[in-house]
Amino acid sequence: MALVNEHFLKLQSNYLFSDIAKKVNSFKVTHPKQKIIRMGIGDVTQPLAPAVIEAMHKAVDEMASRETFHGYGPEQGYPFLIDTIIKNDYESIGVSLEPSEVFISDGAKSDCGNIGDLLRHDNSIGVTDPVYPVYIDSNVMAGRTGTWENGTWSDVVYIPCTAENKFIPELPSRRVDIIYLCYPNNPTGTTLTKEELKKWVNYALANDAIIMYDSAYEAYIQDPNIPHSIYEIKGAKKVAIEFRSFSKTAGFTGVRCGYTVVPKEVSATTLKGERVFLNKLWLRRQCTKFNGTSYITQRGAEAVYSPEGKEQVRQTINYYMNNARLMKEGLEACGLQVYGGENAPYLWVKTPDGLSSWKFFEKLLYEVYIVSTPGVGFGPSGEGYLRLTAFGDHKDTLEAIQRIQHWMR
Amino acid sequence: MALVNEHFLKLQSNYLFSDIAKKVNSFKVTHPKQKIIRMGIGDVTQPLAPAVIEAMHKAVDEMASRETFHGYGPEQGYPFLIDTIIKNDYESIGVSLEPSEVFISDGAKSDCGNIGDLLRHDNSIGVTDPVYPVYIDSNVMAGRTGTWENGTWSDVVYIPCTAENKFIPELPSRRVDIIYLCYPNNPTGTTLTKEELKKWVNYALANDAIIMYDSAYEAYIQDPNIPHSIYEIKGAKKVAIEFRSFSKTAGFTGVRCGYTVVPKEVSATTLKGERVFLNKLWLRRQCTKFNGTSYITQRGAEAVYSPEGKEQVRQTINYYMNNARLMKEGLEACGLQVYGGENAPYLWVKTPDGLSSWKFFEKLLYEVYIVSTPGVGFGPSGEGYLRLTAFGDHKDTLEAIQRIQHWMR
Numbered sequence: 001m002a003l004v005n006e007h008f009l010k011l012q013s014n015y016l017f018s019d020i021a022k023k024v025n026s027f028k029v030t031h032p033k034q035k036i037i038r039m040g041i042g043d044v045t046q047p048l049a050p051a052v053i054e055a056m057h058k059a060v061d062e063m064a065s066r067e068t069f070h071g072y073g074p075e076q077g078y079p080f081l082i083d084t085i086i087k088n089d090y091e092s093i094g095v096s097l098e099p100s101e102v103f104i105s106d107g108a109k110s111d112c113g114n115i116g117d118l119l120r121h122d123n124s125i126g127v128t129d130p131v132y133p134v135y136i137d138s139n140v141m142a143g144r145t146g147t148w149e150n151g152t153w154s155d156v157v158y159i160p161c162t163a164e165n166k167f168i169p170e171l172p173s174r175r176v177d178i179i180y181l182c183y184p185n186n187p188t189g190t191t192l193t194k195e196e197l198k199k200w201v202n203y204a205l206a207n208d209a210i211i212m213y214d215s216a217y218e219a220y221i222q223d224p225n226i227p228h229s230i231y232e233i234k235g236a237k238k239v240a241i242e243f244r245s246f247s248k249t250a251g252f253t254g255v256r257c258g259y260t261v262v263p264k265e266v267s268a269t270t271l272k273g274e275r276v277f278l279n280k281l282w283l284r285r286q287c288t289k290f291n292g293t294s295y296i297t298q299r300g301a302e303a304v305y306s307p308e309g310k311e312q313v314r315q316t317i318n319y320y321m322n323n324a325r326l327m328k329e330g331l332e333a334c335g336l337q338v339y340g341g342e343n344a345p346y347l348w349v350k351t352p353d354g355l356s357s358w359k360f361f362e363k364l365l366y367e368v369y370i371v372s373t374p375g376v377g378f379g380p381s382g383e384g385y386l387r388l389t390a391f392g393d394h395k396d397t398l399e400a401i402q403r404i405q406h407w408m409r
Numbered sequence: 410m411a412l413v414n415e416h417f418l419k420l421q422s423n424y425l426f427s428d429i430a431k432k433v434n435s436f437k438v439t440h441p442k443q444k445i446i447r448m449g450i451g452d453v454t455q456p457l458a459p460a461v462i463e464a465m466h467k468a469v470d471e472m473a474s475r476e477t478f479h480g481y482g483p484e485q486g487y488p489f490l491i492d493t494i495i496k497n498d499y500e501s502i503g504v505s506l507e508p509s510e511v512f513i514s515d516g517a518k519s520d521c522g523n524i525g526d527l528l529r530h531d532n533s534i535g536v537t538d539p540v541y542p543v544y545i546d547s548n549v550m551a552g553r554t555g556t557w558e559n560g561t562w563s564d565v566v567y568i569p570c571t572a573e574n575k576f577i578p579e580l581p582s583r584r585v586d587i588i589y590l591c592y593p594n595n596p597t598g599t600t601l602t603k604e605e606l607k608k609w610v611n612y613a614l615a616n617d618a619i620i621m622y623d624s625a626y627e628a629y630i631q632d633p634n635i636p637h638s639i640y641e642i643k644g645a646k647k648v649a650i651e652f653r654s655f656s657k658t659a660g661f662t663g664v665r666c667g668y669t670v671v672p673k674e675v676s677a678t679t680l681k682g683e684r685v686f687l688n689k690l691w692l693r694r695q696c697t698k699f700n701g702t703s704y705i706t707q708r709g710a711e712a713v714y715s716p717e718g719k720e721q722v723r724q725t726i727n728y729y730m731n732n733a734r735l736m737k738e739g740l741e742a743c744g745l746q747v748y749g750g751e752n753a754p755y756l757w758v759k760t761p762d763g764l765s766s767w768k769f770f771e772k773l774l775y776e777v778y779i780v781s782t783p784g785v786g787f788g789p790s791g792e793g794y795l796r797l798t799a800f801g802d803h804k805d806t807l808e809a810i811q812r813i814q815h816w817m818r
Contacts, residue, residue, distance in 0.1 A: 004677035071452040113698030268413035289522030
């Protein structure tokens with residue numbers, strides 16, 4: 001008799017973004033003529049860079065001829081892409097990595113979820129709150145979270161990040177073995193300075209914990225003092241795994257490419273206290289349960305780092321960050337409190353008049369036809385906030401700000 | 410203190426194909442002038458079908474313009490591909506499926522490995538022996554296999570498939586909750602008739618077991634009496650999950666696309682005996698730990714089913730199956746016993762003179778410069794056999810047969 005993994009049954013049946021989609025769809029049915037502006041899900045809207053398009057066409061052509069055809073590639077990715085990543089994303093900031101420490105994948109979401117395979121089911125986990133739901137949900141499935149009580153999981157340490165503490169998470173008071181950090185942050189759009197990040201690396205070093213560092217939004221950093229990689233902090237290579245993605249950097253949400261850095265020094269221990277290095281385990285995991293990322297996709301990702309690619313990608317990021325700036329200024333002019341949006345494509349808006357997240361979400365949808373994401377969907381400390389994304393079309397973004405300004409008066 | 414998943418440490422440090430690669434590389438270093446012919450790893454060599462190339466170019470172009478750009482797609486795949494698959498691969502053989510029962514992925518290997526997420530760690534597993542290593546290794550990682558003793562895992566039921574039983578697996582004598590079946594079989598190249606497959610479906614129905622049915626090679630079936638899908642067997646929708654891939658069907662080993670069918674009726678039970686349907690759990694798993702397959706790849710896969718695509722893909726399969734036929738005839742003419750190769754791109758060759766798998770592998774490598782795969786690498790019942798693949802270039806295949814024939818005289 002096959003037995004089900006009952007941890008799955010603890011998950012609430014709906015996913016935040018499905019709930020939102022349902023509300024938006026019902027509104028569309030009853031108001032078919034209203035132009036809805038979507039600032040909810042963090043999907044990009046601008047096309048791929050011409051350099052990427054060119055590289056992918058070339059790669060497709062290679063697949064058309066026996067002499068240049070590519071079959072199975074290395075599960076961990078092609079050296080041409082790994083070397084390019086190391087040179088451009090790490091050597092440029094003074095971080096040296098070996099090629100065997102970088103693993104190309106089909107996206108940061110897969111890796112953030114699958115990395116848990118390497119660790120025992122009874123490690124304790126800590127997350128900043130609000131938080132990207134995948135970190136927690138993938139741990140629920142693995143049985144690491146206890147039970148769902150009053151909007152939180154009993155075995156998860158939630159570390160509040162709110163306006164009150166300037167969105168700077170305090171070190172946990174309870175022991176955590178695995179800590180998820182995402183900076184620039186999704187959903188709040190806030191960042192950590194090197195000094196703040198250093199506290200976390202030192203905590204992990206002192207407590208033999210592992211930091212899962214999601215830096216999917218690092219390309220949006222404008223302030224030269226904000227770290228792009230956790231490996232800018234001394235000692236981080238012993239305790240941190242870093243997840244990166246081309247989704248937001250280069251509009252690859254539909255193309256699917258990311259990478260994960262597992263330094264050779266990162267380790268966990270056996271029950272007997274023997275130290276085991278995770279790099280080889282991740283390689284083994286990927287060789288067994290993954291078969292590499294599309295060759296065409298990897299050639300596209302490589303082109304992101306060509307001189308033309310870099311310039312084109314920078315222009316698109318500027319386009320989104322210009323949206324973010326206008327949104328921030330426009331909303332602040334209405335008297336709203338707005339966080340983030342300076343080094344990230346996300347704005348974290350305090351709801352006015354003490355409205356709940358869902359209530360403000362509904363008002364924006366029903367009265368000005370704007371889709372946002374209720375902050376409480378990201379965790380209890382998200383209550384009283386909304387997330388808006390700057391990934392929209394520029395004109396739509398201006399219109400959305402105008403609608404809100406008009407409505408707030 | 411982060412604790413490692415110690416089940417990973419039970420895995421032997423090397424993977425079969427890495428061991429082979431090492432031996433081949435050492436030989437190349439010492440014999441740089443010898444032309445090695447590779448018939449080991451099951452990778453294709455022929456280019457993608459022109460219809461697929463055309464569709465992928467078109468999809469790349471769509472990504473270049475804001476109006477036709479595709480960002481995040483549905484995690485379970487685009488309806489255009491799901492509907493095409495159902496119509497062509499299932500309705501054509503009298504099997505009806507709902508769109509929500511088909512999940513597009515980046516390949517059968519990922520899904521065969523990840524499907525274990527849905528099931529408890531203490532289900533017992535059964536495999537035909539020899540077997541594709543991924544089924545077992547992914548279960549080792551999840552803690553379902555016990556300990557490694559004398560070449561087998563203590564908690565795995567191995568069901569021998571050898572020349573003695575005509576490669577027809579007997580129903581297991583010990584209870585198994587999850588059974589992996591792969592037909593046409595990798596590595597033996599043999600098939601099961603509907604009657605044989607029916608025994609397994611009935612076993613699963615009677616024992617409330619789940620069959621993981623890998624039909625990645627179904628496109629190679631020539632005999633009209635061999636089932637293409639397990640759902641051709643009555644009752645299978647209650648007990649079987651089917652894995653398919655475009656890798657071998659259409660040369661997608663470097664493009665990465667497959668799909669998994671999880672019928673709504675397939676279920677497992679809780680410890681209390683409540684029945685839980687796996688379709689929704691797989692959707693939840695994929696939505697949490699996967700972000701969909703590349704849009705460009707999915708458009709390429711769709712083109713496999715166009716009239717031109719079908720014809721082009723059929724020609725390539727004929728090319729490989731012609732290799733298989735010539736290999737089989739050529740090797741049999743040397744007095745070797747050869748199985749498979751009639752409805753599958755794999756030939757399973759009995760080693761002559763009672764040689765061990767590795768000994769015959771080494772002889773072929775060192776004396777005729779041909780790379781094969783030692784049968785014992787696929788399990789204890791593979792000892793005394795070698796796997797050869799028909800995916801090579803036609804001329805190389807002819808040369809390989811001639812080399813072996815000359816050497817055997």
